[in-house]
Amino acid sequence: MLIIPVKEGENIERAIKKYKKKFEKTKVMRELRERKQFIKPSVSKRQEKIRASYKQRMQSAEM
Numbered sequence: 001m002l003i004i005p006v007k008e009g010e011n012i013e014r015a016i017k018k019y020k021k022k023f024e025k026t027k028v029m030r031e032l033r034e035r036k037q038f039i040k041p042s043v044s045k046r047q048e049k050i051r052a053s054y055k056q057r058m059q060s061a062e063m
Contacts (some may be wrong), residue, residue, distance in 0.1 A: 002026070 002022050006015045025030075 002019060004015055004018050004022060
C-alpha cells in the first residue's frame with residue numbers, strides 16, 4: 001500500500017502527481033504486463049543477447 005504524506009493546504013493535483021510517480025517506481029504495472037503471458041526462459045535469454053549485441057554495436061559506432 002502506498003502512503004503519500006499530504007501537507008495541510010497542499011493542492012490535491014500535486015498529491016495525485018506524487019502518487020503516480022511513487023506508483024511507477026514500484027513497477028507494478030510492468031510486472032502485471034509481464035505475467036500476462038509466459039515466455040520461455042530460452043526465449044528471454046535469446047532476447048537479452050540480441051539486446052546486448054545491439055547496445056554494443058551502438059556504443060562501438062559512437063566511438
